[in-house]
Amino acid sequence: MTTAGPAALTSEQIGTLARAVGRAPSVHNSRPWQLLVRGTEVDLLERRSVVPRRQDPFGRDRMMSCGAALTNLELAVRVLGRDCHVAFRDGEDAVATATIGRPRAASARDFDLYEAIGRRRSHRHEFDHGRVPAAVHAALVAAGEATGVHLVVPAHLDRFAQLLGFATRVLREDRGYQRELAKWIAHVTGPPATGDGVPEDTLSPEAPPVAGLVPADTPVPGDDVLAGRLAAENLLVVCTDGDTRAEQLAAGMALQRVWLTATAKALAGSVITQPLHLTGFRARLVSELVLPGVPQAIFRFGCAEVPVAPSPRMPLDEPFFE
Template identity: 40%
Template sequence: MSTVEAPGWTPAETDVLVRSMMRAPSVHNTQPWLLEVTSMQLSVRERAEPALPHHDPHGRDRAASCGAAVANLELAVRTLGRSCTVAFLPEDGQPDLLARIDVGEPAAPAIEELRCHGAIARRASHRAPFEGVAVPTAVLRRIAAAGGAPGVEARPVHEVAAVARLLHFAAETFRQDGAYQRELSLWTIRDEPAHRHGVGIPASRIPAGSVPWAGLVRRATEIPQIPELERRLAGETLLLFVTADDSRLDHVRAGYAMERAWLAAVDLGLAGAVLTQPLHLPEVRSALGEDLGLAGFPQALLRIGYTAEADPPSPRRAVAEVLHRGP
């Protein structure tokens, strides 16, 4: 049991809030968020560091990571039996403040909220191939519906030829980018017991396979030819998160919607992994929008499928690094 406590919450409740938020997915497992807790309000702020200038030069993934944390935090509040409302980017002159959750009166959570909150601890990035079992259409519809949020569409992707061509181009580009490769190496951590870290991508969780299964492209990554990549993608199930605009608000909302869909998938017995790396190349992002006839801006691809074994969770920061006790 944690000994952390915040005003208006018991130590056990505070532990549920903080640890639920901390288990959200984040770019390179940097966990770029801070949480301020008072009795009636929870505030999610973006950390000043770390930055990823070569992977995430515009901070889209950082904002989306914080949006995913908001989704977990909202579920935690509901699981604790309180009503709540979420406001993204409240206008009060604080640029690092990405969301506020106002806590209301006692209210019993819905069974779906309890189930999705239970999925938080089981959610982990699956960077290996799936089992090759097709995701039923009805299940995919439920997952896409769960990822709905104002201004965000979770769109199943069937245009595998176009996606394969663009992923191949992105993989070749990033493999040859020395600055990107140095940054990726910096955020790949040794995760043996003697080298435990709280942030970064554990080296043991990165399979030796090639894109799109490995997700992150390294110098030694074998990049298959486009026809082979298309064949592999045809056996995958992909959801693309598209926003109406491309503002900071849209990035936060996209992360929120993506996490809601991912948790619904886990609750339904599936695993997932997010691909954002290719979308940081302007030519890939614009071509994807044209090839798929999108009415908005692509923000992230979520791979989902069935696996034989559960993926272990990545390490996390200490609670003291995340929680700020409000007045």
């Protein structure tokens, strides 16, 4: 006697997956992915045509964005009451496959993180400066820990401040970076407004330069002031053992789990990667902060002083079917 395999998803359920994936954070809000549904397997394809070359010269942010989308996909499958197994694929376009298994009740934690998907947003403003309780901090770190991924509280903030100040000055003067950033901001304001890109009012001039993207008028305080501001922040550096595409994907998955955990605990957060693409910055960050691996992203979090509106999204790409 043969037993039937897991049932395929309905089109309504596939819509649920696509909406969850569509709310994931991504480099410049570019959503560099596409879903391909093959029965009970859903491939996450990387859209390599998305190239913010100055922000993301090596495609690391694109892979991490795909990782963040994959976390949302996995949570949505679980909340639909199905088992889910996610595997990295080093294919031409497919970066991962989510295999949808048999019925299985989602955990309370899956529900909490899934519900946080719609409330998570990039909060690039200053936080209400105060330490996050140790237990909450530990929960965030635990949420992101995965094989080969490490969440590190940065030490040596004086050196960190020097490096960030330097990187910010470089990016402020980099005409190519500025042109590209202006273009992605213009995607939102148009004309024509394409629905991707970063709204200008979400970039905060009053926060430390560590807090977001770097328009040409970003103020750079002195190293001491910046070190003081960093000391008042809650920061985690997402590091991986190496720098393979699988590790970048894992870093993105971990980052999103940490971000959703923070959101579920009524905290806000934002992510910074742009200085990490300056080769000298990355190498010096590893040596000066004595990091245990390759820094992929810096996550800052805390209590929001002001609410932030959700950023727009392009109209949903319909998943492909095979």
